[in-house]
Amino acid sequence: MVYEKIIRKNPTTMPAPVGHYTHITKIPRNAELFVTSGQIGADYDGNLPEQMNSQVKNTFTNIKTVLESEGLCNENIIKVNIWATEQIDWDFLYDEWEKLFSNEYPAMTIGYISELGLPEIKIEIEIWAAKV
Template identity: 70%
Template sequence: MKMKRIMRTNPTTMPQPVGNYTHITKIPRNAELFVLSGQIGTDIEGHLPKAFNAQVRNTFQNIQSALQTENLNATNIIKVNIWAVEPIDWDYFDEEWDLFFPKEYPAMTIGYISALGLPEIKIEVEIWAANS
């Protein structure tokens, strides 16, 4: 039996997204769900750069590595939660985002908060994925 694929839509009865995300992501019945802990911008040795954009770059690399361990990729991502403690450089972030998601965008939430788990962490990204 062929599994249905993850469907993403932006209903015409709603305003279009203000960024690179999708309003509705539908996961097929019997899909396997994967929830990644919030990923931060440490490098492979565990060092956390001070620069916000360097943390963004490393965070996307860490997400990619985590997905690969489960034979997943960006098309499997259904929801992204982004938490930042300072304003996001959207020009840089969108470049990294579009490299990561070249076609279809997942559902997304962005929140600015006063602190993350350690004082030096500037951004954390939580991923939900499904394998249909």
């Protein structure tokens, strides 16, 4: 079977996702893959706000910017990896998430860790994308 677009599925034979993600994403053969470095909450001038939600907002801005630099959008995102050093305000993060994804959720992994590359970084998000 040949797929000409990215397919997102939640098999009915397993529990529904507990968040805004999809259990499995199928990428068509010969799709062009893109992997970002982990995006952090620094603003355009490199300043990193102290508050977690401000870092989340800036991180999503940076994700949109790096995707747009390659002509990519939310429909191209196939996998998101999130690392955080403190509790995520899920209502706030999901508000930003909805602005980016609408209802086309990618596969996702979240991990809480003790620290990231710099002590002031509270969240880092890596994006995998495919252009069909």
